[in-house]
Amino acid sequence: MNILELEHVTKKYGAFTAVDDLSLSVEEGKVLSLLGPSGCGKTTTLRIIAGFTSPGDGIVRIAGENVGQLKPYERNVGLLFQDYALFPHMTVAQNVAYGLRRRGRSAGEIPVRVKKMLSLVQLNGMDDRYPTQMSGGQQQRVALARALATDPQIILLDEPLSALDAKLRLELRVELKEILRSVGTTTIVVTHDQEEALSLGDEVIVMRAGKIAQRGTPIEIYDAPADRFVAEFVGRSNWFNGSARGRLQDGSTNYLIGQGLEIRSSRQRRDGDAILCVRPENIEIVAADAAVKDSGLNRIPGTVVDVAPLGADIHVVIEYADKSRLLAIRKNARTAVGFEPGTLVQAIFAPGDVLVFPNQHS
Template identity: 70%
Template sequence: MMKVLELKGVTKKYGGFTAVDAVSLEIEQGKVLSLLGPSGCGKTTTLRIIAGFTSPDSGSVEISGEDVGQLRPYERNVGLLFQDYALFPHMTVDQNVAYGMRYRGTPVSAVASRVKQMLSLVQLGGMENRYPNQLSGGQQQRVALARALATDPQIVLLDEPLSALDAKLRLELRIELKEILRSVGATTIVVTHDQEEALSLGDEVVVMHAGTVVQRGTPTQIYEAPASKFVAEFVGRSNWFYGARPRRSDSGMSSYLTGDGVEICARSGQEGSSADLCIRPENIELVNGSAREPVDYPGHNVLLGVVLDVAPLGADVHVVIELPGKSRLLAIRKNVGRSQALLPGEPVRAVFSMSDVLVF
């Protein structure tokens, strides 16, 4: 597939602070790439460099094989959806969507039909004459998206596109946004600090930290095989046992002893070194029962504990287990009703596969 965008060793500094540090990445035609990371990691600066609002100190930006470093933002065939939507309050929906096309010299005869097509795509047909202050937040977001797509850009750049919306509407529009981008085959970069947004929208996810790319992969790879402790901590929920000491190894598996005296079996790390162990809450199965009852779970860790807290959260239930030594474990199980409910104070076994333990 053809590369639509390629960044080569892009660096940007502000005084002594390096916002973007030798970032190289590329995106192919029709793909959606999520740039994910905490505030200050460099993702928005990277987006601004692609758009042409910020000039890199070194490195290059190529769009469809052309170095666009000397081109102004409006000279790059890029569509933008800002975090605050940046709609013109004195213009109608029709005028907002048409603005970019008129600015770029689209024939007047083609503008009206293109606007109608875009508003139909974002399900805002019939609202052409409304002003932004007459629209809901979700409708404003759709107008901004229609405007970004109207010029048929080579790349669409979305900066925290759903952050201004409430949680329920954010979920609904996230699904719609993905469908719209897929239907028009838009090559898209989404900048976000929201893990779910990045993992659900992107064909691939680029995780950034301290101005650098620390991992790139499919959403499944990022979540299930994080390349570093930072990625494992930032993406998804995790239980951590820091500084666990290896005791014995056999067939690529080691027994680790945590600081609280809990023994956990996992794949072997570096010989003789301590390790940080990560266990995803959804990989933990909870089984009622005390230490006196027989246990047989080959290939699994079985930790005895006591239910400390139970929090039903819709389809899921978050259960906090207190282990010997006062360490705690979060487990997430499906809400299957009261018949299988756990109660605080009950003894429980936390069961999880040795292969599900991430070792750093």
Template identity: 70%
Template sequence: MNVLELNDVTKKYGEFVAVDNLSLQIEKGKVVSLLGPSGCGKTTTLRIIAGFTSPNSGTVQIAGRDVGHLRPYERNVGLLFQDYALFPHMTVGENVAYGMRYRGTAQSAIPSRVKQMLSLVQLVGMEDRYPRHMSGGQQQRVALARALAIDPQIVLLDEPLSALDAKLRLELRVELKEILRSVGATTIVVTHDQDEALSLGDEVVVMGGGKIVQRGTPTQIYEAPADTFVAEFVGRSNWFRGASCAQSSNGTTLFVTKEGIEIRVKSELGRQHDTADLCVRPENVELVDFAASELVNIKDANVLSSKVLDVASLGADVHVVVELPGKSRLLVIRKNDGRTADLVPGQPVWAVFPASSVLAFEAPNVN
């Protein structure tokens, strides 16, 4: 059953089209991340679902009911805002109870529901505290408890972790996912943070220009992006733009970059197009001692001569930048397991990556 259905929704601000004929269906119990850069339409879409913004055209249905004529508090939607929007003059308990009091919940049932929600977010015993006496992470939990307390049909989270520092954001990301799963909440998470979107969502909807560019599981979005926009926005990428097709047979295509570098791709793209934009993820590249000359003839592997430009240890990962022929550069990301310990700037190495790891996209036709 679809809890949410957006059908051909469009929202314009003057000549600017914020949401462009968007249709979206979300099944009960699913957590879906809306991911995209600023101005892509994800927040406007959230506001339309919540009832804060009215579309110029299209319909919004929640649990099979058209809610276009309903005000926000009539839609049974739980909201967690970016700044949490807690009432500073109310205690934690009063904040959590607020939505229930204005939605007709029996007065006798409110105290036990408040305790249940605070137990869920691990804040038992803090009912009488005020938000100003709590950390950012605790305030986020209070706001989540308030959103869930009304037993909403949909929970809407607008950049829920962006106000927190990096370490706390990572910790609460795990907690948030566990809480949403435990209550079976149908949830939409709006974020521009790709790590947040991929880790929280059962599905990810990538938006651009007010439209849905791609929808899929986190693995599908990362490993099989629909186009260059998705490949660039989700994850780190090395690009070879406008590579020319030299040969294509048996599912393998050989491209030659503008710098004369040959790159083999497991793709039939060359059969239809003369040029392509090639993408190589940094974690798919291995660096091998230049003395291992036998690597040059490895079947279905790209083995490129290069030299190390920079090595940066970033805790768990090591980022290595190497220079290829023609002065093009390649970022390589490896786990900090000792394999890159001896690399120094100026050192010659082979950059090795399988043909199957190269993503190929039709190059735009530039006249």
């Protein structure tokens, strides 16, 4: 069943529309990521679900009940704030117990529940510590334990890992996913971090200007973006202006991209002018005179202008044709050995890796 339903929800602040006729539903036990740039409406949507912001129009249902008139504390919703919002004068145990006391849980039940939640987030033995005595990662766990303690129907996570450094953010992202899976609570994650959204969510909604630009699984969002906005926002992309030159026998289409260069796509077919997209990680680099066995691959000759080793990845920038450039990302630095700046190379990629979008001016 759908535990959460938004129907035609709109929220305006003066002349600015933060959420524009938004409708969505979330199945019980699923994790949904709301992803998008600042100002796209994702945080306003979260606040409307929580009850901190009332929609100007539309209906919010939780477990089938219209909660539009209910206060935040009257909704069975847990919320993990971006800054954690822990009470500094309370111990860890008191912070986790706060919501339980507000909901009138019995004196005998509260310490048992607190102990269980602290064990879940791996904070055993830290009951008597204060937030100021804990690291950022530990504070985040306390906030999560407090949000889960009341056994909410929905838990809302507002940029849950943004206050942490990169290494700790990656570690806790894995732990957070495991915890959410173990408790099975329906979860809405709001984030502008694409990796966070894709890794945590069973489904991802990409928002733009208060509307849903695309909804799908993480793989669908990345491999089959609905439009150029989604493709640009989620992941890196190389872009080419192309003009269709005709369809081939295998069903693919050739596109002229300038100065006699053509690339072929076996994805969406589009006549006339188009915008073509190739992800950097789908591009192989070989020497300019290297023989390529598969004649069906796209090949763009060019010159290496920059090589940037970035740990596990290496970024290679190639200049081709009329000073245009493309980026190739390799996962192993050894694959780029010998391709120093000035080296003549070929950028190679499959027709199935070429996404096609309408030209904005066509």
